[in-house]
Amino acid sequence: MTDVGVRVDKWLWAARFxxxxxxxxEAIAGGKVHIDGVRAKPAxxxxxxxxxxxxxxxxxxxxxxxxxxxxxxxAPEAALLYEESAESVEAREVAQAQRKAAGALVRSEGRPTKxxxxxxxxxxxxxx
Numbered sequence: 001m002t003d004v005g006v007r008v009d010k011w012l013w014a015a016r017f018x019x020x021x022x023x024x025x026e027a028i029a030g031g032k033v034h035i036d037g038v039r040a041k042p043a044x045x046x047x048x049x050x051x052x053x054x055x056x057x058x059x060x061x062x063x064x065x066x067x068x069x070x071x072x073x074x075a076p077e078a079a080l081l082y083e084e085s086a087e088s089v090e091a092r093e094v095a096q097a098q099r100k101a102a103g104a105l106v107r108s109e110g111r112p113t114k115x116x117x118x119x120x121x122x123x124x125x126x127x128x
Contacts, residue, residue, distance in 0.1 A: 005045030008033065008052075010070040016078040017054060052082075054095070058099065062088035 006014075009024040012033070014087045016023045025042045027033055034053040044054075052063040060084045069081055112120065 003116065005047060006068045006070045007042065008035065008040050008044045008046055009042040011046050011068065014072045014078065015068045015081045016075060058095065059092050
């Protein structure tokens with residue numbers, strides 16, 4: 001573990017938020033990573049105590065950097081690099097419960113049949 005600064009993309013990879021550094025750079029370039037409320041760049045140096053906001057899929061996490069590392073290790077060691085804020089955990093759980101409740105109302109029957117596709121097409125052209 002280093003004490004000076006570590007690039008954001010390397011730290012996110014080492015902390016196991018993304019599988020590859022390329023995916024880290026892609027997420028940062030896509031505006032899904034903010035450092036202290038400001039959109040990040042891949043080469044920005046992180047320091048202990050920085051607050052990161054990371055959006056992954058439906059979830060948004062607020063992370064506080066506890067330690068710096070540019071080496072990817074096992075998940076238990078990676079978990080020591082950061083701490084997720086209590087508000088972030090609570091917000092994710094609430095959002096997950098809402099998604100689960102909304103998903104219970106909509107049942108998917110798999111791929112539409114040819115008849116279903118025709119009905120959908122008719123519906124869209126008539127109400128389009």
